[in-house]
Amino acid sequence: MPGMLLAAQDDLVLADRPTGLLVAIAVAAIALLLVLIIKVRLHAFFSLAVVSILTALAGGIGIGDVVDVVVEGFSSTVGEVALLVGFGAVLGRLVEVSGGAQVLSDRMLRTFGERKAPLALAVASLFYAFPIFLDAGFIVMLPIIYTVARRLGGSFMLYVLPSIGAFLMMHALTPPHPGPTAAATVMGADVGLVVLVALLVGLPTWYLAGYRLSLVIARRYPNMPVPNLLGEPEDTDEDERPGFGVIIFCLLLPLVLIFFNTLLTTLTETGALDQENVFFRLSELVGATPIALLITALVAMWLLYVRPRSGRAVGGVLEDLVDKALAPVCSIILITGAGGAFGEVLTATGIGGLVAGGLDEAGLPVILAGFLVAVAFRVAQGSATVAATTAGSIMAPAVAELGLSGIALAAIVVAITAGSITFSHVNDSGFWLIGRFCGFDTLTTLKTWTVIATATGFCGFGLSWLVFAIAA
Template structure:
């Protein structure tokens, strides 16, 4: 569905967006209305207020909802089932123990963050977060304290890599629009990401963890031992089954399957988009295998074979997986509704009006890139839309810059599109529900951390810009 021609001016549309966000927060935080109901209700009211024709309102609502569910529902479903198998069989504990033994107890959050940075190079934010979820929760349960100590370094690492580093779609699209060298964008942004993650995520997570106590949720994987029957095997039948935990190599293999497949998909897609490699049947086959839901499905099937038959029947394993799906229904619906709200804001023309108002302001180009991307991110929620739209606006000026300057422009655009994740961002709801945080707490933690991450990346780019000009 294409954005409508704006009925109102930029100022009016921005006031509508601000009022919509305020109403949503009021309904969820003060009235205590369920987030799914509140998101759908405010999406309807926003669509009408923004001038979307009444006959087109249902299509506008399903636009963002269906798009978000299409990318989230399958990977969350497969990812949670895989995570449940890893948690119940002791695989997550094995991996957590190995990380802690290598890094030490005090460096557990650092270990999770570094691992997530490595895994996050080819894997998208939401997929990486789902795969790492059982490991994060296992480590948090073992050492106690606020889950923020362990969740934010890992989640922030995936967010940083997804926003700033090729071959992820946002920086690739921005680099391509600006006529830059994607390889150089990767080389420039990789060290920037590491610095920005350490300052804007890791150090900030330690600060937030000391001040905000968020207990480890039992929503996804149940009590500490992964079962409710008291025997620790998680099958719910109350019988004691002593089974040795899987080896570290087995667990690592299960995690590497989606990493490798998705990585191949991402690299091939990027090479085809830049016309470095021609598309053919072989590349299409690998791209299919590396599609995130397909890659997770393959990993889950392998996990069923390697882990699901250890000390239990296949029927018991299927019951276990079926039970793992029940708690995520709310997560998927709320995340989809968050995408619905962001989609309505996008279709209403708020983003177009905003870019039109900001593109002519006389400020330095690096700051202009950051501010426009930030405004778009805040207005409509999608980081990818903010990145691609901002890069398109700056494309006419790109021929006056060197490849190094273009790489830093991509950094500034991606940094602006990272800050201020809030209620119109589906990722906000994913983090909120996965880690058992209410909206107010998520705003005080995840939103703050995303903002410090983006500001840190922009600060590094701003320091480097005069040195190469």
């Protein structure tokens, strides 16, 4: 992806702008965006579109290229997100409407107790987030979080923020998520050691910055209601509710399919399996996250809704259920795409590269420089994956010159990925996706999602530096 971005930039007509002016333009653009959304109350989709165009013009992108850059950022983001969100929303709605979320919440509360419900949701999210992308996994977890929050009462924040913290840590630090995997690859680190260090660093990071901090933040929002973004809750007769094992099967199915692809891809990269192997080819199809969610949603329609209601006509009802699940997410998809367009504009102006290049040449300790370079790219263009991959590419020559390997190199990779999750704001598509699904306004998203992400990044960096100091 970084290569595609750089190639696209080479074809642009860019006016020369001093580094200081470009940074000032980026800061002014973000400030204007926040004013339009928070003060003027202009819809986020329109605000992002207007500011993206103005920023492109001010940043030196030629008039003839502005629309192409905006459309490229929008379409690439929507292309990745729309299928995940659409299939994930339908699956989540099925889990809720079928009574499956109620079955899971009952079992969870009996096992852990009501007082430990936030911790139970966070631990479940940790396991669920390991092989599956943040946006898809979180959407599938939402109906369970909704149901527990409605049943126990109190602020919705108390239940959703610990889960967000778990997904953030896993997405930021651990392979097989794309950012850590790509950074490890370009820096020549052993992916297995990166997983080991990531968990060693990530679990205490999650507990401190993802769980404990979430509980502190939740106390500031004692009356946050549970949103209805997957549709209005419905009561389901107990005899029509699916069994606990059926629900677990539906939730684990996408994980199994995705991990199937990850495992066989790893085997082919190590030479243990031929790329023409029929199972590897099959895994490339069914293990792709959108296809895994599509298969799971279709299976869930039968197992969770049609089969328990055998003898009753459910075709039209099921179609209506899907419509109700998809309707609320259309706005989220558009806003997310517009966030991607804004990030693409900032990337095309070269702001992140200019700042990162200066950090790389500043003579800082290599692990600190890698972290700050990742932060610079994250703030400038929004994508944690691009930030981790690009920062890894920039730091690879310095790391190779020092001859670092093993645990020390893995610690640097984790430090870079920690930087890639910090300071999420309005140019990050995840900022809009998670915020809107939680029913947060922009300011609330900054005070919750952004704070937890930044705390996760800095805590993960501090612990990875400690591991590096011991191993180097």
